[in-house]
Amino acid sequence: MGLLDEMEIEISCPKCERKFQVSLRQVQQETTVTCPGCRKQIKLKSTGDDLSKIDKAQKDLEKTIEDLNRNLKFNIKL
Ligand SMILES: [Zn+2]
Numbered sequence: 001m002g003l004l005d006e007m008e009i010e011i012s013c014p015k016c017e018r019k020f021q022v023s024l025r026q027v028q029q030e031t032t033v034t035c036p037g038c039r040k041q042i043k044l045k046s047t048g049d050d051l052s053k054i055d056k057a058q059k060d061l062e063k064t065i066e067d068l069n070r071n072l073k074f075n076i077k078l
Contacts, residue, residue: 005023005024005025005028006023006024007023007024008021008022008023009021009022009023009024009027009057009058009061010060011042011044011053011057012053013035013037013038013040013042014042015035015038015040016035016038016040018035018036018037018038020033020035020036020037022044026044027044027045027046028046029044030043030044031043031044032044
């Protein structure tokens with residue numbers, strides 16, 4: 001996935017619903033991360049039950065990139 005590997009997405013802890021960031025690479029490699037809120041160990045999955053969450057995170061990421069592009073265009077005009 002190239003540069004996207006380094007990009008971070010926001011996920012919600014399934015236990016305490018705290019939002020925190022993981023990299024797409026961590027998701028792809030299905031690493032286990034620790035929730036900064038409740039210390040729950042969360043195994044990241046690129047497929048399966050968590051797919052909808054990752055889909056949502058990717059949509060959020062796309063929106064962030066869109067916003068970034070918009071800001072860049074805005075800056076160029078200035
Ligand atoms: Zn948590």
